[in-house]
Amino acid sequence: AGLLITVFLGGYGVTAMPGITRLPNSTNRIVVGDDINYPPYSYVDADGNPQGFNIALAKAVGEAMGLKVEIRLDEWSRTREALEAGEIDAISGMFYSEERSQTYAFTTRHSVTSGDIFTRTATMLGSLEDLRGKTVVVQKGDIVAEYLAGTELEIQLVEVFTVNEALSLVADGTYDYAGLMKLPGIYAMEEQGFSQLRSQGLQLIPNDYSMAVRRDNEDLLLLLNGGLKIVQATGEYQTIYDEWLGVYEERDFRKNLVRYHRFLLVAGGMVVVLLGMSLFLRYLVHKRTAALRGANEELQLKQLELQSLNMEMEASMEELTAMEQELRDQLYRIRESE
Numbered sequence: 001a002g003l004l005i006t007v008f009l010g011g012y013g014v015t016a017m018p019g020i021t022r023l024p025n026s027t028n029r030i031v032v033g034d035d036i037n038y039p040p041y042s043y044v045d046a047d048g049n050p051q052g053f054n055i056a057l058a059k060a061v062g063e064a065m066g067l068k069v070e071i072r073l074d075e076w077s078r079t080r081e082a083l084e085a086g087e088i089d090a091i092s093g094m095f096y097s098e099e100r101s102q103t104y105a106f107t108t109r110h111s112v113t114s115g116d117i118f119t120r121t122a123t124m125l126g127s128l129e130d131l132r133g134k135t136v137v138v139q140k141g142d143i144v145a146e147y148l149a150g151t152e153l154e155i156q157l158v159e160v161f162t163v164n165e166a167l168s169l170v171a172d173g174t175y176d177y178a179g180l181m182k183l184p185g186i187y188a189m190e191e192q193g194f195s196q197l198r199s200q201g202l203q204l205i206p207n208d209y210s211m212a213v214r215r216d217n218e219d220l221l222l223l224l225n226g227g228l229k230i231v232q233a234t235g236e237y238q239t240i241y242d243e244w245l246g247v248y249e250e251r252d253f254r255k256n257l258v259r260y261h262r263f264l265l266v267a268g269g270m271v272v273v274l275l276g277m278s279l280f281l282r283y284l285v286h287k288r289t290a291a292l293r294g295a296n297e298e299l300q301l302k303q304l305e306l307q308s309l310n311m312e313m314e315a316s317m318e319e320l321t322a323m324e325q326e327l328r329d330q331l332y333r334i335r336e337s338e
Contacts, residue, residue: 029070030220031088032058032211036073037162039187040244041093041209044073053244054093057110058211060236061227075161077141083212089220094212095143095181105218106210107225110237111245115144115204116182118170118189118197123177125200131155137166137178144179147205163188171197179204183245 034042034054042052050071062069074082082088084103096106117125117136125131132153138145140159148155158175160166163185166178171194178185182199189197211224231237 030090031072032090032092033079033082033088034058034073034092035076035079037164038076038093038184039191040183042073053111053240056240056244057231057237058092060231060240061211061224064230064234064236065223065227067227076139077161080141083214086214089217090211090213090224092211093209095207095209097143097146097207099146100143100212103215104212105215105221106208106212107221108228109208109210110228111209111241112206113181113183113209114206115147115179115202116185117200117202117204118167118178118180118185119176119200120170120173120196121198123198123200125202128153128202128204131177134177135175137169137175139163139166139180142181143207144181144204148179164192167192167194167197 034052037043038052040052042050042054045051050073055071058071059069061067079088079091083091091104093110094100094104094106096109100106117128117131119125128151131148133155135156135158136148137158137160138148140161145157145159149157157179158169160169163180166180167185167188169175170178182203185199188194189199211228213220213224228237231240
């Protein structure tokens with residue numbers, strides 16, 4: 001939030017004083033703010049030195065433009081207030097939104113990240129809808145806080161100054177949810193040893209992350225954009241990105257790979273079970289069909305035997321009838337001869 005960059009414009013012969021919207025032909029400094037506790041983007045290390053992706057990028061932009069950079073950090077909400085009051089000239093890392101664009105002018109983006117909801121490990125959220133009517137801790141002035149406030153979920157927001165404060169309030173059970181940008185939240189979890197916390201993976205509001213100035217400071221905006229293009233063209237930007245943010249992308253990739261493999265194992269297991277069930281059902285159908293076929297053949301054999309027996313009985317009846325007629329004829333002849 002409160003990153004102070006003092007830039008001596010050397011051979012370029014331009015300067016920007018705090019609150020001044022043009023860069024006149026003289027040598028002076030510009031002041032650029034960022035968050036005092038927003039790792040891995042900006043923070044103060046154990047020795048009191050500013051560190052992070054935004055810090056390294058700001059220094060690289062200054063060097064690319066022949067500038068000397070001095071850095072100072074402050075709380076995020078105070079940094080935004082300082083920029084709006086003209087006490088500083090720029091902020092090295094701010095997420096873009098339509099609402100913010102009414103107050104600030106943004107450089108080309110230098111990274112993209114998203115927000116997430118952090119909870120204790122036993123909590124599972126299916127979607128943001130699960131937060132309807134709930135209380136969520138947020139960092140004051142953060143883009144996630146602005147996003148959650150703009151939903152129609154009747155979410156109650158509790159504002160704190162830092163990511164660490166928000167996570168601590170969830171870790172100790174004071175609140176159940178914290179809405180934060182994903183990378184700073186994950187970084188703080190690891191650094192503070194919040195093993196009882198987890199990110200829900202909701203991927204809230206993926207946003208462009210840029211440097212920002214007041215809307216009336218177009219000269220400084222052009223200067224910063226020029227420096228960004230230079231460090232991107234030389235490959236220095238990629239080096240800085242890999243050092244500060246690449247490790248988290250790789251870690252997310254490994255997590256996603258594990259999740260993908262788990263999905264494959266579960267899906268494979270389901271396929272095996274379904275295949276086994278299918279084969280078993282086929283066996284039962286085949287067995288039943290064979291039994292029915294056998295019963296049908298036995299029935300047909302019985303029917304043939306019954307038909308044969310009927311034919312024999314009919315033949316016997318005909319024979320008996322013939323014998324009876326012959327006896328009647330003999331009796332008649334005997335009576336006639338008497």
